[in-house]
Amino acid sequence: MAIARKHPTHRAATICLGLFLALALSAMPVSAAPPGPLKLPNFDALSGKARQSVVVTLDSSLLSLAAGFLDSSSPDDAAAKQIISGLTGIYVRSYTFDSDFVYPQSDVDALRRQVSTPSWQHVVEVRNKGDQENVDIYMSVEQGRANGLVVIASEPREFTIVNIVGSIDLQKLQRLSGKFGIPKLPVEKSK
């Protein structure tokens, strides 16, 4: 049996082609795949400083587990059940402090960098210099349907990150207003 031995130059060319293909594949846009959860910074140090902190990490298995314990006869639970159908993850970090700007701004900037990719659309950006309230809402939309939402809201004494992963029905999400103890914002009618 004859064994075909490759010439060293041929072998080097094959390796170069392989490397090129690997680089090309890694450089391809990944917008087709829905964005996964953000890499949230480790805020353990903040929990000790915060007056109140909410840390929620719900992946798809925990969401389905929670859905099984929602009472459909309760309006709030029914709304929650509708909202989480199609979601694959909810990640929340919210901290309230007794003094101003305890949280590291670099972590907020790092989060903003994560969503400054083409797969995310920066749909709301509010910078209120007077009250120093900043709100950013990023959405990932694929085929006309939102499949990722990130809310970064920061005030001098409050810092909140919400990352919702999966198919999001914004109309259902809007119905959150007035539920779960959140007062409904009055809608100003145009005169």
Next chain:
Amino acid sequence: MSEELEKGLRQALRPVDPGERFTDGVMARAGAQESARLERPQPDSPGHARPWGHTPMWRWLSGAAAAILIVVLVVHTQQVRHTREGLAARQALIQALQVTAKSLEFAKRAVNDSNAPSRVPDSGA
């Protein structure tokens, strides 16, 4: 002193003829013990009455009951853990939705209050 002891031992250990009836007596007692053993019911024979707790049926039942008890305990523990985890997940979900709702309301208010031009997500997306 030692001579007396030796004499006593010799006297005690001297060979004594057991007599002609000794062999007959031993044989008769051995025969009686053997016949008594044969007349006693064997453990596996129908006439043998074991204590109730030592019967094979009882052993089988107690083993099965122990196995069932273990299975019930394991299932119950798993159900309790599942319920606890489910309720904790539900509580976490409600909390997450509360924070989300609050953040969206905050965003709405900030957009309404802000004089700067801002974009609001299209709800029909």
